[in-house]
Amino acid sequence: MNRVGIIGHGITPFSKDDQKIETVLLNSAKKLFKSNPEINRKDVDAVLVSTNNNSKYLSPVLSEMAGIQPNTSHTIESLCNSGTNSIVSAYSYIASGLADMVLVSGAERYDSPGQILEWDNSRGEYKHPIFWASIFAKSYKRKYGISDEQLAVVSVKNHKQAKKNPNALSNKTYSIEDVLNSKKLTDDLRLLDCSRPCTGSASIILGSEEKVNKLSEDPVWITGIGQKTISAGFVKNISFSSMESTKLAGQAALKMADKSIENIDVAEVHDAFSVCEPMALESLGFSKDGQGMHMLKELHETNNFKINPRGGLIGTGHPLGATGIAQTIEITQQLQSNAGNRQTKNPQAGLVHNMSAAATSSTVLILEK
Amino acid sequence: MNRVGIIGHGITPFSKDDQKIETVLLNSAKKLFKSNPEINRKDVDAVLVSTNNNSKYLSPVLSEMAGIQPNTSHTIESLCNSGTNSIVSAYSYIASGLADMVLVSGAERYDSPGQILEWDNSRGEYKHPIFWASIFAKSYKRKYGISDEQLAVVSVKNHKQAKKNPNALSNKTYSIEDVLNSKKLTDDLRLLDCSRPCTGSASIILGSEEKVNKLSEDPVWITGIGQKTISAGFVKNISFSSMESTKLAGQAALKMADKSIENIDVAEVHDAFSVCEPMALESLGFSKDGQGMHMLKELHETNNFKINPRGGLIGTGHPLGATGIAQTIEITQQLQSNAGNRQTKNPQAGLVHNMSAAATSSTVLILEK
Numbered sequence: 001m002n003r004v005g006i007i008g009h010g011i012t013p014f015s016k017d018d019q020k021i022e023t024v025l026l027n028s029a030k031k032l033f034k035s036n037p038e039i040n041r042k043d044v045d046a047v048l049v050s051t052n053n054n055s056k057y058l059s060p061v062l063s064e065m066a067g068i069q070p071n072t073s074h075t076i077e078s079l080c081n082s083g084t085n086s087i088v089s090a091y092s093y094i095a096s097g098l099a100d101m102v103l104v105s106g107a108e109r110y111d112s113p114g115q116i117l118e119w120d121n122s123r124g125e126y127k128h129p130i131f132w133a134s135i136f137a138k139s140y141k142r143k144y145g146i147s148d149e150q151l152a153v154v155s156v157k158n159h160k161q162a163k164k165n166p167n168a169l170s171n172k173t174y175s176i177e178d179v180l181n182s183k184k185l186t187d188d189l190r191l192l193d194c195s196r197p198c199t200g201s202a203s204i205i206l207g208s209e210e211k212v213n214k215l216s217e218d219p220v221w222i223t224g225i226g227q228k229t230i231s232a233g234f235v236k237n238i239s240f241s242s243m244e245s246t247k248l249a250g251q252a253a254l255k256m257a258d259k260s261i262e263n264i265d266v267a268e269v270h271d272a273f274s275v276c277e278p279m280a281l282e283s284l285g286f287s288k289d290g291q292g293m294h295m296l297k298e299l300h301e302t303n304n305f306k307i308n309p310r311g312g313l314i315g316t317g318h319p320l321g322a323t324g325i326a327q328t329i330e331i332t333q334q335l336q337s338n339a340g341n342r343q344t345k346n347p348q349a350g351l352v353h354n355m356s357a358a359a360t361s362s363t364v365l366i367l368e369k
Numbered sequence: 370m371n372r373v374g375i376i377g378h379g380i381t382p383f384s385k386d387d388q389k390i391e392t393v394l395l396n397s398a399k400k401l402f403k404s405n406p407e408i409n410r411k412d413v414d415a416v417l418v419s420t421n422n423n424s425k426y427l428s429p430v431l432s433e434m435a436g437i438q439p440n441t442s443h444t445i446e447s448l449c450n451s452g453t454n455s456i457v458s459a460y461s462y463i464a465s466g467l468a469d470m471v472l473v474s475g476a477e478r479y480d481s482p483g484q485i486l487e488w489d490n491s492r493g494e495y496k497h498p499i500f501w502a503s504i505f506a507k508s509y510k511r512k513y514g515i516s517d518e519q520l521a522v523v524s525v526k527n528h529k530q531a532k533k534n535p536n537a538l539s540n541k542t543y544s545i546e547d548v549l550n551s552k553k554l555t556d557d558l559r560l561l562d563c564s565r566p567c568t569g570s571a572s573i574i575l576g577s578e579e580k581v582n583k584l585s586e587d588p589v590w591i592t593g594i595g596q597k598t599i600s601a602g603f604v605k606n607i608s609f610s611s612m613e614s615t616k617l618a619g620q621a622a623l624k625m626a627d628k629s630i631e632n633i634d635v636a637e638v639h640d641a642f643s644v645c646e647p648m649a650l651e652s653l654g655f656s657k658d659g660q661g662m663h664m665l666k667e668l669h670e671t672n673n674f675k676i677n678p679r680g681g682l683i684g685t686g687h688p689l690g691a692t693g694i695a696q697t698i699e700i701t702q703q704l705q706s707n708a709g710n711r712q713t714k715n716p717q718a719g720l721v722h723n724m725s726a727a728a729t730s731s732t733v734l735i736l737e738k
Contacts, residue, residue: 096464
């Protein structure tokens, strides 16, 4: 299999802007080409767009606006997990030899139709994601004896880290009390436990070994890929206090990269809601079951940005189609020691975890210098 | 690169049914598994859904309903060209080694939102595809001195061929006069010059060389792939009487397969409107420029089903996301001498041509026994 790496990237601030999806998409692609002038647009073999937006033919539209005439062009959707699905597709195009360079651009508007899965009637009329997240939170807290106060650390930590991220939606710091006093949305979740929908875009360009070595001064390689789909409906989950698809995707990605979880120095995990962060850490093997909050508390108290350095979905905002790409850009920057004052200490290997719809499907990527 | 072939397929009749997209999708996947009982659903590594429907997360939904837990699952959209884009993605997943077996399911409802590209303002308020097709028809007829009567052969031929296709939307035969007397929709196109939106689904399962040799008694291989995106907007087309993206995609596909157009025994080409068929034949090199109608007339008069044996989009109907997959199934059946009374004489190599939005993008596949 051909080696696949990252050549360049571009990202917009995450906001509540009311722009057309085509404009949002173009913004991060323009940034990418501006900060990577060595990339010849004629050499872009494929353009993959990641979004839940209902507008059609967005890849040829983006290509026309960006001055690209790719061979392959299409949109990829899998709810919150669209971005890393697109990166995996780009990887397969390059590894198969069908393409040498692939642009992956993700974008979403704050009013994305991907926020609710209409098909899933498993929680009756309670279709908004906060209801599955509440079931997760109640189940997780009960099983491991975690209090609301303990769980609030996730939000406090991620908002703190987001303050160091110039593209984050939030730039406020919050205390445990602020989280506990924020609007109670369900029995188990408050406003500050939730990531917020927003408008944003992120673009990344992947290449074959030859292209990466030619065009990147500081190559980062995708060495591990794991994906798993358990179901689409929430109640098909085996457990409400762990993420089965994440566990399987994580194991597959580590195996492909020939790494163990102890080798991972920095990670982006999918904290759509606060409870998802300790659950993901446990399912990925970063900590034992029920110990995720202990790990996160220690990281927070020692100001260690190892988990979700850019501020997670809670601090950065969650423009669905852009999220997986933004996570991958963050790990790339971390590995390149280019993450400003979010920088973790000399990481050699990083992990991206992206999931959809109560972790009914997950993608895990391993990136290395 | 690993060899990639076709293991099995399933297709539904194309109709005006008012079913949910999830049901439509499942119907052809069920048929596929029913007629290929040797396929173990546990071995399906990826499920790619091709559609323009706005429902989200359709690949995990289909997977859950069909009893599959794939690794990779997402939806692919590129208007009319979604189906072959999905097949090319499946190819890349297998050729790269990320997957050994990939299910590609395409479906559309008669009221698909992919029928109009809202973004393209290049024809002012005239956004319906019939307006670009009319400009093509006027330009093509003027350049090559083709009459409405001559062009009507496309519709007569394709309806005749569709009568031999039990899944086709149309089962009527029409004369040249019927076409000329059908409702005039624009200066240059009548009702019977147009393919009709409909509800339908088509599924195909691709595999690695090992899987194909194990599971198929009569293997068909994808030996050539070509894709090209020129633009998204109609007026960016270089010519209104030929298809530039089709020309480039066709050349690339033939080169990859190490074939010339003379080696192609049977072909599905994208006749969204009658004028598209001779234009596609010329751009693919089946005939010289301006000679496409002469070739089609001769085929029609000799009852040779070489071009669009299943009846084309005009005779079969055009459920956008399913079309490219249905075309590929037809060529597979032709190569397997399994096309009933549509069968062409002992074909060894076939071609699939699919395109979107006035041929601003095209995909060409070469299939061989």
